[in-house]
Amino acid sequence: MAHLRFKALDLANNRPKVKVESNGKISEYFASDVFGLPQMQASLSPDVFKRVKKIIHDGSKIDSETADAVASAAKSWAISKGATHFTHWFQPLTGSTAEKHDTFFDASSGMERFKGTALVQQEPDASSFPNGGIRSTFEARGYTAWDPSSPMFIYGATLCVPTVFVAYTGEALDNKAPLLKAVEAVDKAATRVCQLFDKKVSRVKASLGCEQEYFVIDKALFASRPDLVMAGRAVFGHNPARGQQLDDHYFGSIPTRIYNYMKDFETESLKLGIPVSTRHNEVAPSQFEVAPLFEDINVATDHNQLLMDVMSRVAERHNLKVLFHEKPFAGLNGSGKHNNWSLITDTGVNLFQPSTSARENLLFLTFFVCTIKAVFEHAELLRASIASAGNDHRLGANEAPPAIMSVFLGSQLTAVLDELEKNGNIKVEKGDNIYMKLGIDKIPPIILDNTDRNRTSPFAFTGNKFEFRAVGSTDNPATPMTVLNTIVAEQLTEFYQLVDKDMKKGTDKRLAIVGVLRKYIKDSKAVRFEGDGYSEDWVKEAAKRGLANVKDTPRALDAYLSKKSRELFANQGIMNPVELEARNEIQWENYIMKIQIESRVMADLVQNHIIPTAIAYQNKLIQNAKGLKELGVKNTQVLKIIESMSGYIESLEAEVEKMTNARKKANVIEDAREKAIAYCDDVKGKYFESIRYAVDKLELIVDDEDWPLVKYREMLFLR
Structure with missing residues (x-):
């Protein structure tokens, strides 16, 4: 793998410069891809705009007539800027954002359409989003609902509509809904x-x-x-x-x-x-x-x-x-x-x-x-x-x-x-x-x-x-x-x-x-x-x-x-208590998966990259020690290094095996909290530091030409 390291370093050190053109005054393009109040005022009738401002200020429910007017204006504005699709942009409990793009184009009429109903509410397939036990996997229904207080924007060629995300039964399945209430x-x-x-x-x-x-x-x-x-x-x-x-x-x-x-x-x-x-x-x-x-x-x-x-x-x-x-x-x-x-x-x-x-x-x-x-x-x-x-x-x-x-x-x-x-x-x-x-x-x-x-x-x-x-x-x-x-x-x-x-x-x-x-x-x-x-x-x-x-x-x-x-x-x-319990369940599961991934990555690197590299280098040292002995030259220092490496290799083999067994033991625990604690204490707590210590020591011993992983000093001083 060392050759991959040096190939990567060669690429990194010989990148052509990316030229960035000036866009002029910021005031001339700031929020140019946002359908906010100024854009609404320019494209809506005074009465409709007044209602929209009131809805945003009061957080009141939008009526169908106003929704249709806003949707039509947003569509025209978005298409004029090259957009072809729209999406309800929301923040499920995954730690990131989510979106499902739908085209403005309606094949049956041969025209671009965007109705108020599509603006205000959609029903994405929510079965695979974290729900913490609020609903069964086969119950896929969830709703996204427009949040007028956060302006729409164009990202790429898509009009993004900020929304909340709730379950069919009404519980919040996102980060935005509780925030708005708070x-x-x-x-x-x-x-x-x-x-x-x-x-x-x-x-x-x-x-x-x-x-x-x-x-x-x-x-x-x-x-x-x-x-x-x-x-x-x-x-x-x-x-x-x-x-x-x-x-x-x-x-x-x-x-x-x-x-x-x-x-x-x-x-x-x-x-x-x-x-x-x-x-x-x-x-x-x-x-x-x-x-x-x-x-x-x-x-x-x-x-x-x-x-x-x-x-x-x-x-x-x-x-x-x-x-x-x-x-x-x-x-x-x-x-x-x-x-x-x-x-x-x-x-x-x-x-x-x-x-x-x-x-x-x-x-x-x-x-x-x-x-x-x-x-x-x-x-x-x-x-x-x-x-x-x-x-x-x-x-x-x-x-x-x-x-x-x-x-x-x-x-x-x-x-x-x-x-x-x-x-x-x-x-x-x-x-x-x-x-x-x-x-x-x-x-x-x-x-x-x-x-x-x-x-x-x-x-x-x-x-x-x-x-x-x-x-x-x-x-x-x-x-x-x-x-x-x-x-x-x-x-x-x-x-x-x-x-x-x-x-x-x-x-x-x-x-x-x-x-x-x-x-x-x-x-x-x-x-x-x-x-x-x-x-x-x-x-x-x-x-x-x-x-x-x-x-x-x-x-x-x-x-x-x-x-x-x-x-x-x-x-x-x-x-409510159901939403709190669901969020905790999701957080515990997320923690488990993160530590599980880190543990598996550590085991993979140790078993497939670090130990083989260390053994290969150790064999070079053994040949060196034999050669020195045959020449009648002291090989004490080389033997010490070989012995030191053997200790680290043995430690890694033993610790990785124990960590893997601890992970298997934790995996059979059904309660999410207990399982998360097991991963915290018995997987991460007992083995992460000791495994890292041995690997980092080997990094200092193994010939730089043989070490498979890009080193800190090579990653962190980018010019």
């Missing part, structure tokens, strides 16, 4: 709280910006590594002498091939209305990041999923391969999808933006403290929302936050909360004197420049938003955002009820608000942490505080099925 819940709860301060607020939107980290390697090098092809990560590979320790890649000059690739996929993304705005090198060699501007959370989620697809497709044009796995290379920085989340009122106020007005800062503190309290109350559920086999490799290592959920505020805001907690017992006073006594007037006008960053914190306040850093790079942000918006909606609901109760007793509104906030600050203090999340001291301290540290996915997922979580999702109308 966004509605936080809107309702947040609006009611806002009206304690400003009656003009009638709506609160959840906003999201997803920073997407990723690795890029040459396509030929990727194809020559079966583990990358099958599992998305290198299960073997010794760290190169130079990795990321010099900190020279981070924010460094972008390699030419990657720069051209970035420009290309950014152009395609911008045409689709994805507001990508930032590009840079990340910490590890061959690791990069792209970040968009903030959008409504539903659209931002759709755009992130679409962006990943665009990046993968455009990479093909550049003979590159994008790796979205959370930990494709052991010992190097892992990849995350930092979810920057905030709440914005329809009056234009960012509820997490401190103000120069002390009075307005009480509104800021209300949402700020309620969010911290929500994270404290549901930390284990928040941890479950980012659980995956890939993220388990990343959390707590190389600049990724730990599995312990904590909140970072920065020293100044910590001091503000401490003072508010101490100075709460005050009397009713006129004017702004009450805010001064509470210390609220001391909040810096521009927290953005006064709040430090903490890369080790999974959930950090960064000036005017919270950054959920623990989300994995392959994750659909809809899952953690569904949980985050749900727990905040629940906390805001409780907050309003407590304040309202005190006000009905005659307590001044400001004092009622402050009284509840003081209690929340005190109750949630344990979840606030300003130090180094990587340190062993924090692990011990977190345990003393009663914070959970669930390091693996199978056990982390238990939080979804706790009584507390069931009540939470039921109270907010997000998911």
Whole structure:
């Protein structure tokens, strides 16, 4: 196989440059492939457009006349741009998107048609999508339904209609439906709280910006590594002498091939209305990041999923391969999808933006403290929302936050909360004197420049938003955002009820608000942490505080099925127990399959590539040792190497056999959770590291000319 390695390296090192033409001003082509409100306004009658805007704003049901008008306009627009097909674009519980293309052309009439019924609802064959036991395999019926809040777009020659996906019995079979409900819940709860301060607020939107980290390697090098092809990560590979320790890649000059690739996929993304705005090198060699501007959370989620697809497709044009796995290379920085989340009122106020007005800062503190309290109350559920086999490799290592959920505020805001907690017992006073006594007037006008960053914190306040850093790079942000918006909606609901109760007793509104906030600050203090999340001291301290540290996915997922979580999702109308159980079943099965694939890839590489290569090289050394002996030259060192190799080979043979038996034993377990734990503990936990250790040691011993796998140093320094 070594010859394949060198052929791949030759291809990678002699690629012709891919020329990327400039498309001119971004403003001239941004969202040119999107059928959004401007395009609707230009093609619909004023009455129909008004109804469509109301449907999008209110989330109300669309009538057949309006649907027909929108479908006809969308078809004409799409055909004018070269589209021949349409599809309902949805996000099943597979971790990716799905689509089934239908032609506009109607053979019976010889014309292109697109009816409102086809726009609003379709019935794809849903039998092979994960359902977690909601329905039998032979019950194939499932429905996709148009989501008007996310604009249609053209991808290739297809008009894509963003949709939700539900079972025949009504349960959600996708990531979008629960997210839409969670966004509605936080809107309702947040609006009611806002009206304690400003009656003009009638709506609160959840906003999201997803920073997407990723690795890029040459396509030929990727194809020559079966583990990358099958599992998305290198299960073997010794760290190169130079990795990321010099900190020279981070924010460094972008390699030419990657720069051209970035420009290309950014152009395609911008045409689709994805507001990508930032590009840079990340910490590890061959690791990069792209970040968009903030959008409504539903659209931002759709755009992130679409962006990943665009990046993968455009990479093909550049003979590159994008790796979205959370930990494709052991010992190097892992990849995350930092979810920057905030709440914005329809009056234009960012509820997490401190103000120069002390009075307005009480509104800021209300949402700020309620969010911290929500994270404290549901930390284990928040941890479950980012659980995956890939993220388990990343959390707590190389600049990724730990599995312990904590909140970072920065020293100044910590001091503000401490003072508010101490100075709460005050009397009713006129004017702004009450805010001064509470210390609220001391909040810096521009927290953005006064709040430090903490890369080790999974959930950090960064000036005017919270950054959920623990989300994995392959994750659909809809899952953690569904949980985050749900727990905040629940906390805001409780907050309003407590304040309202005190006000009905005659307590001044400001004092009622402050009284509840003081209690929340005190109750949630344990979840606030300003130090180094990587340190062993924090692990011990977190345990003393009663914070959970669930390091693996199978056990982390238990939080979804706790009584507390069931009540939470039921109270907010997000998911019923059947949907929760189904999702856990799917997550456990997905974990099992991911670890199973990695285990099989490891066994295949060891048995068919590593051991044969090691033995062949060992035979060369044996001949060398014999020759030295015949010449009367000492062969002690050669014999030591031969003996060392024998130990690693024997270890690999034994460990792979044990791992295979452990896998077979796990496969007979029927309960999905127990089976997932068996794969976690008895397959991955017991054998992955020991097998990798032996292989990586052999990589350092075997002649470089004979080693079959492309090495880290050859993959990670692409120019």
